[in-house]
Amino acid sequence: MKIGIIGVGNLGYSVAIGILSEKQHIKCKSLYLSKRNPRSLDNIGNLSVVKITTENKRLVKYSDVIIVAVQPAQLKGVLEEIKDVINPKKHTLISVVTGRKISDIEDVLGNDLPIIRCMPNTAISVGQSMTCISANERGKKNVEYAKTIFNALGKTMCIEENLMQAATVICASGIAFWMRLIRATSQGAVQLGFHSEEALELSMQTCLGAASLLIDSRSHPEEEIDKVTTPSGCTIQGLNEMEHQGLSSSLIKGLVTSFEKINEI
Numbered sequence: 001m002k003i004g005i006i007g008v009g010n011l012g013y014s015v016a017i018g019i020l021s022e023k024q025h026i027k028c029k030s031l032y033l034s035k036r037n038p039r040s041l042d043n044i045g046n047l048s049v050v051k052i053t054t055e056n057k058r059l060v061k062y063s064d065v066i067i068v069a070v071q072p073a074q075l076k077g078v079l080e081e082i083k084d085v086i087n088p089k090k091h092t093l094i095s096v097v098t099g100r101k102i103s104d105i106e107d108v109l110g111n112d113l114p115i116i117r118c119m120p121n122t123a124i125s126v127g128q129s130m131t132c133i134s135a136n137e138r139g140k141k142n143v144e145y146a147k148t149i150f151n152a153l154g155k156t157m158c159i160e161e162n163l164m165q166a167a168t169v170i171c172a173s174g175i176a177f178w179m180r181l182i183r184a185t186s187q188g189a190v191q192l193g194f195h196s197e198e199a200l201e202l203s204m205q206t207c208l209g210a211a212s213l214l215i216d217s218r219s220h221p222e223e224e225i226d227k228v229t230t231p232s233g234c235t236i237q238g239l240n241e242m243e244h245q246g247l248s249s250s251l252i253k254g255l256v257t258s259f260e261k262i263n264e265i
């Protein structure tokens with residue numbers, strides 16, 4: 001695959017690092033990267049597979065799969081810029097842009113082009129993204145390209161496009177939400193006597209353990225909670241206090257607020 005990424009910021013860079021780190025499945029012949037100020041890519045610019053440019057048209061010319069990772073307000077300008085060099089028989093366009101529908105892209109590039117909308121997260125740089133995928137009619141045949149890339153860099157789920165906004169909040173913003181929970185539990189650990197580095201390690205590994213328990217056993221979170229909450233013990237006491245303070249409720253309200261904000265982006 002000849003892959004190009006237009007917009008190599010926080011997410012585009014994570015995707016690039018993921019692609020460069022994975023050698024087995026993606027088989028990336030060349031990775032074209034484009035941004036307006038490319039100095040921040042100096043550290044990967046000397047890799048033989050990587051080509052850096054400021055010209056999006058050039059990137060399109062030398063790529064088969066084009067990943068667009070610019071901010072929502074920048075998308076239309078980028079599409080207008082590349083529309084003359086896009087060839088529906090050659091190219092597949094993958095957009096990871098939040099809040100922009102496949103139909104918004106079709107309005108500029110037409111519906112002959114295979115268009116795939118994906119929502120990965122920054123854990124893609126360590127091969128642990130949860131990526132949701134949907135495609136236009138023409139893109140359904142090429143969805144395997146997206147699956148090959150994103151399955152090699154975590155897990156994928158094909159979803160209806162009308163769920164993409166929810167997937168954005170749960171999976172993409174979700175990285176920030178989980179980070180804050182890890183940070184908060186480590187702050188608690190410091191208050192209870194650990195040094196901050198020890199506290200963070202305790203929190204991270206416990207978080208990984210909790211997710212691994214569910215992934216490996218396919219059990220329900222409440223089943224695992226039941227195994228930890230000794231009758232009259234400390235866990236249920238703490239858990240109930242967290243719920244009295246609105247833990248689940250505040251998390252759900254936060255998710256819904258993020259979801260609604262996407263309508264304004």
Ligand SMILES: NC(=O)C1=CN([C@@H]2O[C@H](COP(=O)(O)OP(=O)(O)OC[C@H]3O[C@@H](n4cnc5c(N)ncnc54)[C@H](OP(=O)(O)O)[C@@H]3O)[C@@H](O)[C@H]2O)C=CC1
Nearest residue numbers: 007008009010011034035036037069070071072097098172
């Ligand atoms: N960050 C995240 O965790 C996630 C982000 N997303 C979505 O991905 C997109 C990118 O987000 P994020 O990486 O955070 O944003 P950033 O602002 O970090 O990255 C945007 C990048 O686009 C580049 N850019 C802007 N205009 C152009 C242009 N005309 N041609 C080429 N490159 C251009 C910018 O670089 P320069 O200024 O140098 O050109 C910058 O590197 C957004 O739509 C976001 O909603 C989706 C899931 C997760």
Ligand SMILES: O=C(O)[C@@H]1CCC=N1
Nearest residue numbers: 098168169172173265
């Ligand atoms: O915060 C944002 O708008 C983007 C979309 C999901 C993650 N970052």
